[in-house]
Amino acid sequence: MRLVTFLTPTKLTRAGWLTADGVVDMHAISGGQLPTDMLSFIDDHERYRALIQENDWEAAEATYLSESVKLLAPLPNPRSFRDYIGFEMHMLNASRSFGHTIGSAWYEMPIFYFTNHQAIFGPGDEIKRPAKETKLDIELEIACIIGKKGSDIVAGEAQPYIFGYTIFNDWTARAIQRREMEVPLGPHKGKDFANAIGPCIVTADEMEAYRCTIAEADFAAPLRFPHGPTNRLDLTMQTRINGVTICEGNYKTAFYNFEQMIERASENGVNLMPGDILGSGTVGWGSLIENNFNVHRPLEPGDVVELEIEGIGILTNTVV
Structure with a gap:
């Protein structure tokens, strides 16, 4: 399923799914048996998806045509938002641009920070450049949405905890970030103002068609995370600015996959919750800082920024 949150012609916020020509309002099509919001759907998605299958609601005609609704962030209110640094090429490029070296710990564990889960933007939204910022940047990422509660989850058992995937633009104020990261505490205000996701959440079952295995020899350094050959999703990724292609990459080049990230996040009895989001980190060359703009x-x-990921769609935002 390709799940969305949208604004109806009467300005109601509703959850549903995409059809060829529009969207289905899940609450309306089910006579109130399905919820009005995405977080509630994710909380009990196994029961709700069984209802959809039993009643063949997924095949229903669109409640609204595409031109009559506005798509919003598919999950406007995630419970938390962790962003990882999962691509070695991005680490090498960005570290060089900042004059840093990659710490050895990065090769030993997936590293993440908590970003602002209250600063969520969706497709078509305007992104305001922070005041006095001189080096506004984007980051091309894929994100996964957690579908059920769990702690101390091992990577080999983590796939069932993934509800679905979406595109993530980790907007970044590089001038602010460069200064504040002189203090070794990770990103702060440089990552605080905008996280754009969308245009939809593609459920995990639909993305399995892209599953592939990558050998350790495909990476610049040995994979030290103890899970052998690495399962990835073979997804092309592209950034365009004002219609011009700036970056092309593939998610399968990630050093760490989402299952490994889930293991790391849930260690030491930490509960992952339905509606938590994990960002993959930026694909190699997926940000402007990597070649110093x-x-x-x-x-x-x-400027109009388009992020496109195979199997998901295109996320478009305009800078204001």
């Missing part, structure tokens, strides 16, 4: 200048008001 030589491929494209820092973003300015009026």
